[in-house]
Amino acid sequence: MAAELIIGFRLSRQLESAEALAPALVKARGLLERIGALVDGWEYDRFENLLLVRLRAGREVAKEAEKLIAGALGGELGLGSEPAPPAPSGFAVATEALPSPSVLGLLLRASAAQLEVPGLSRAEALALLAYYACGLDEVKALFAAAVLGEEPARLREALARLREKGVVGSDGSLTREGEELLERLADALRARRPTESRGQPAMVVDEEGNLEPFSPDKLAYSLYSCGVPYGLVSTIARQVEEVVGGRRYVGKRVLAMVTRSLLDEAYPAEGIAERFYSYVYALESVYVSVGGEVRRVTWGLLRRVSSEVLGERGLRPPRRLVRRHAEVIASELRSLVAHAYRYFEGRALKLEELRDLGRRTAPLVSFAWLDLSSTPREELAERYREAARGYLSAAAGSRDLGYRKEFVGRALLLLSAGLMLKYSLLPSNSTPLNLSALRAELGRARLPGDARAALARFCKLGAKLARKPLLIGPREARRVERQIAELRSLAERL
Amino acid sequence: MRLALPVRGAVLELEVTVCRVADLLPHEEVVADYLERLKRALSASAYQHNPVVVDAQSNVILDGTHRWAAMRDLGFEWIAACKVDYSNPLVELDSWARAYPPADGPARRLLERLGASPLGTPSVSESSLAVVGAGWGYEIAYSDLADAFRRLRELERELQLLTGRAPTYVPRSSWERYARGALLLLPPKPSKAEVVRAAREGRLLPPKSTRHVIPARPVRVNVPLKLLRSRHLDPALVDELLKQKRMFLLEPPVVLDREYQELLLLFA
Known part of the structure; x- marks a missing residue:
C-alpha cells in the first residue's frame, strides 16, 4: 500500500482556520518539490494548535522537509512553530487504506451492476474483482467494501469461499481458474449497457454535507467543459446515472470516482479521466495571490472579484447577479485547470488574472456591462426603452403565438434593464433576475407615489407574462393582449 | 460506515456513524x-473531529x-460515534492509577489511621483498592464497587x-513500572x-x-457540526459524507492531539 509521511508542528499562536495556512504551505510546496517531497494535504487542529502535514516523500528527507515547512511558516505568516513529532522517529508513516479513485469507481460500478458469472455468486464476483483490483491486498479490499456500502464481513466470507473453491491460491495469488473468471467478469462489466434510471434522483452530498439532486445534465456539462468528446458525454452520463440510480445519497467524490473510472476505460487517451477529476476539484487546487498573500479560491473570493468587476461601470450589481457571475468565473476556472491541470498543481494565480477572467465572462451575465463601456448610462437606458417599445408594438400586432412570446420576452428584458439603469443598478441578461432586483429596489428607493405604483405593477405584470407558456387558450390569449396593452402604457409612464 | 481493521492478526469490525446524543449512556462523571x-x-469549531467510542x-x-457531555450541553441532537462490540476480547478494559510524588512515611501513617491492611505488593489484584509505594502496599477494604469508588475519592x-x-494518571495494568518512583493509588478495575x-x-x-483500550480507532472524521444540530439528520447522509474521505492507517505509537497506543485510522 502507498505510504506517506506525517510531520507535525505546534504553532506559536492559534489560527482561525486551516485556510490561513495556505500561503505558507503553497510556498513550502515549491521548495519541497526540489527535494523530491510532495505535499499531499494538511490538517490543522485549532483546539490543540497542531498542524499535521502529509508528504509523499522518502524517509531520508523528512527532517529537511520539516525545516522547510517551519521556514515557510515563519517567512510567509511570521508564525513560530515547534516540531511536534507524531512518532519517536520524528514522523508517522501513514499507509493509504483505500485503493485509487479509479479502482473505487470501477468497484462502485461493479457493485451497482450486481455482476454474476457461472460458478460465482454475486458476493464472490465482487470479492474477486475487489481483491484483484486492490492488488491482491485483502485489507485494502475490506476498506473498499466500506465505500461500496457492502458489509466487510460478507466480503471476507466471500474471499474465504474463493480460497476454498481454488479461485485464490494458498499464496494469495489468483489461480488459472481465478484468472479466467476475472476475464469473464471484466467482459461482463464492459458489456453493461445503461438502462432507464429508477425513480427519484439520488441526492449528491458534498464534503460539507450540502445536498443537491443528481443531475445528469450538470454532469454532461462538466464532461463537455473538460474536453470529453461529444459522442461520449451522453453515454458516460447515462452510465453514471445507472450506477447511482437506486441510491438515496451519493457522495460527490463517489460520483467523480465512478465517472473517472468510466472515462479511464472508454477514453484512455490524453489523460481525460484525470482532467475530469481536476475539473471537479479545481477550486480546491487553485490559489490566488492577493496583496502578497496566497489564498485558496473560495466562493467568497470569487464573489468579491465578481462584485469588483461588475461594479467597474459605476452601477450596483444585484447580489444574485454577482452570485451568477461568480459561478461563471468558477466554471471558466475549472475549465482552465482541467485543460492544463499539471501546470496548476500548487500554483497561485495573480488576483489581476482572476479579475481578467471576470471581465471576459461579465457579458455572459450582463450584456449591459459591455454596452456601458461605450455608451453613457442615460443614453443606454433610453435606447433599451425605445427598443422595448418597438418589441411591444410588434407583440401587440403579432398573431403568431411564438413570435408574440418572443417579442414580449425581449421587451421585458430591455424594459427591466432600462429601469435598472435608471435606478443605478447593473442589469443582468435574465428578466426574472432583473425583476427581482427592481422589486428589492421598491423597498429601498424613495419614489413618488405614482412612480412606485407603476414600478410595482410592472414587476408583477412582467413576472406574470414571463411565465406564460407558448400554447395558451383563446381566453388566456385575450388576457395576454390586455396585459401587453397595459405594459405598453406602463412603458410610457415609467 | 462499516469498517474492518486488521489487528494483531485478527480483524476488528467497527462502525463509524452518528447516534442521537440522548440515546448514549455515560459511565463516568466529567x-x-x-x-x-x-x-x-x-x-x-465547524467540525466534530474524533468520534466517541460506544x-x-x-x-x-x-x-x-x-465530548458527549459538551455536545449535550451545547444542544446538539447528534454525535459522531464509533460503535464497537464491547464483548470482543480485542476491546480491553483497564483503569487509571493515580500517581503522586513519593511520601512513604506520611502516606503509611495515613493509611494505618484509615484502617488499611498492609499487603505484599505482588498480591495486588485487579479488584484491589490499594496504595503502593516502593516495596510496600496497603489494601483498603470495601463492600461493593460504589463503596470502593467512594473510598477512592476520599x-x-x-x-x-x-x-x-494533583495526581498524574498511568495505566493501572502497568503500575509496577511506576511504583519505584511514585506513590500510587490503585482503583479496583x-x-x-x-x-x-x-x-x-x-x-x-x-x-x-476506566481506561478502554480499543485496538484500532478512527480519528479526524470531521463531521460538520451544522449537520449534528439538525433534528432530522439521516445517518445515511453522514455515511456518504465519510465515504468521500481518504483513509490512512497509522501504526502506534502515534502522538497527535494525544498519545495513541493503538492502530489509527486517519480520515483526511
Whole structure:
C-alpha cells in the first residue's frame, strides 16, 4: 500500500482556520518539490494548535522537509512553530487504506451492476474483482467494501469461499481458474449497457454535507467543459446515472470516482479521466495571490472579484447577479485547470488574472456591462426603452403565438434593464433576475407615489407574462393582449 | 460506515456513524474544567473531529464522555460515534492509577489511621483498592464497587493534601513500572458488565475510573457540526459524507492531539 509521511508542528499562536495556512504551505510546496517531497494535504487542529502535514516523500528527507515547512511558516505568516513529532522517529508513516479513485469507481460500478458469472455468486464476483483490483491486498479490499456500502464481513466470507473453491491460491495469488473468471467478469462489466434510471434522483452530498439532486445534465456539462468528446458525454452520463440510480445519497467524490473510472476505460487517451477529476476539484487546487498573500479560491473570493468587476461601470450589481457571475468565473476556472491541470498543481494565480477572467465572462451575465463601456448610462437606458417599445408594438400586432412570446420576452428584458439603469443598478441578461432586483429596489428607493405604483405593477405584470407558456387558450390569449396593452402604457409612464 | 481493521492478526469490525446524543449512556462523571474547555473549543469549531467510542449493544460510551457531555450541553441532537462490540476480547478494559510524588512515611501513617491492611505488593489484584509505594502496599477494604469508588475519592483528597500535588494518571495494568518512583493509588478495575450496569443505572463512576483500550480507532472524521444540530439528520447522509474521505492507517505509537497506543485510522 502507498505510504506517506506525517510531520507535525505546534504553532506559536492559534489560527482561525486551516485556510490561513495556505500561503505558507503553497510556498513550502515549491521548495519541497526540489527535494523530491510532495505535499499531499494538511490538517490543522485549532483546539490543540497542531498542524499535521502529509508528504509523499522518502524517509531520508523528512527532517529537511520539516525545516522547510517551519521556514515557510515563519517567512510567509511570521508564525513560530515547534516540531511536534507524531512518532519517536520524528514522523508517522501513514499507509493509504483505500485503493485509487479509479479502482473505487470501477468497484462502485461493479457493485451497482450486481455482476454474476457461472460458478460465482454475486458476493464472490465482487470479492474477486475487489481483491484483484486492490492488488491482491485483502485489507485494502475490506476498506473498499466500506465505500461500496457492502458489509466487510460478507466480503471476507466471500474471499474465504474463493480460497476454498481454488479461485485464490494458498499464496494469495489468483489461480488459472481465478484468472479466467476475472476475464469473464471484466467482459461482463464492459458489456453493461445503461438502462432507464429508477425513480427519484439520488441526492449528491458534498464534503460539507450540502445536498443537491443528481443531475445528469450538470454532469454532461462538466464532461463537455473538460474536453470529453461529444459522442461520449451522453453515454458516460447515462452510465453514471445507472450506477447511482437506486441510491438515496451519493457522495460527490463517489460520483467523480465512478465517472473517472468510466472515462479511464472508454477514453484512455490524453489523460481525460484525470482532467475530469481536476475539473471537479479545481477550486480546491487553485490559489490566488492577493496583496502578497496566497489564498485558496473560495466562493467568497470569487464573489468579491465578481462584485469588483461588475461594479467597474459605476452601477450596483444585484447580489444574485454577482452570485451568477461568480459561478461563471468558477466554471471558466475549472475549465482552465482541467485543460492544463499539471501546470496548476500548487500554483497561485495573480488576483489581476482572476479579475481578467471576470471581465471576459461579465457579458455572459450582463450584456449591459459591455454596452456601458461605450455608451453613457442615460443614453443606454433610453435606447433599451425605445427598443422595448418597438418589441411591444410588434407583440401587440403579432398573431403568431411564438413570435408574440418572443417579442414580449425581449421587451421585458430591455424594459427591466432600462429601469435598472435608471435606478443605478447593473442589469443582468435574465428578466426574472432583473425583476427581482427592481422589486428589492421598491423597498429601498424613495419614489413618488405614482412612480412606485407603476414600478410595482410592472414587476408583477412582467413576472406574470414571463411565465406564460407558448400554447395558451383563446381566453388566456385575450388576457395576454390586455396585459401587453397595459405594459405598453406602463412603458410610457415609467 | 462499516469498517474492518486488521489487528494483531485478527480483524476488528467497527462502525463509524452518528447516534442521537440522548440515546448514549455515560459511565463516568466529567471533570468540570475540562468540560468547559471542550465546550469553548466546540463552539469555535465547524467540525466534530474524533468520534466517541460506544458499545454497539448497550450504547454505553466507552471513550469520549467529555465530548458527549459538551455536545449535550451545547444542544446538539447528534454525535459522531464509533460503535464497537464491547464483548470482543480485542476491546480491553483497564483503569487509571493515580500517581503522586513519593511520601512513604506520611502516606503509611495515613493509611494505618484509615484502617488499611498492609499487603505484599505482588498480591495486588485487579479488584484491589490499594496504595503502593516502593516495596510496600496497603489494601483498603470495601463492600461493593460504589463503596470502593467512594473510598477512592476520599483517598484522592487525602493524598493530594498530603503531597500537595494533583495526581498524574498511568495505566493501572502497568503500575509496577511506576511504583519505584511514585506513590500510587490503585482503583479496583471494574468488569465490563459492571461498567454497563453503572451506566444503565445512572450510578456514574468517578472520572478516570476506566481506561478502554480499543485496538484500532478512527480519528479526524470531521463531521460538520451544522449537520449534528439538525433534528432530522439521516445517518445515511453522514455515511456518504465519510465515504468521500481518504483513509490512512497509522501504526502506534502515534502522538497527535494525544498519545495513541493503538492502530489509527486517519480520515483526511
